[in-house]
Amino acid sequence: MTTRDIDESVNAELNRLRESIDNIDAAVVHMLAERFKCTQQVGHLKAAHQLPPADPARESRQIARLRQLAESAHLDPAFAEKLLNFIVAEVIRHHERIAEESATNGEGA
């Protein structure tokens, strides 16, 4: 086997792995888009019924659940928690904006 053959086989393996990584990244984007579609609806429901944008008790339950799932999947639970917190923070910002718009437009109530 020549150095060139090794280079080619390493390249082929790298490309194979990167194709899977690209597919996974695409799935993550699609799943996040679906999640945000749901949370937008939750935001409108909350605004219409004067419910607060954030629900810390619900978040605590989600974190406990995700940490357990992460552990059984051999993913760092601290990373899973940080990721969820990052997403939820963005959702809460959306909910605050929806509530402000709803108050300005006199919707809900």
Ligand SMILES: C=C(O[C@@H]1C=C(C(=O)O)C=C[C@H]1O)C(=O)O
């Ligand atoms: C989506 C909600 O609003 C907020 C966002 C959450 C989320 O993104 O999962 C969870 C709790 C709330 O702080 C909700 O209350 O269910």
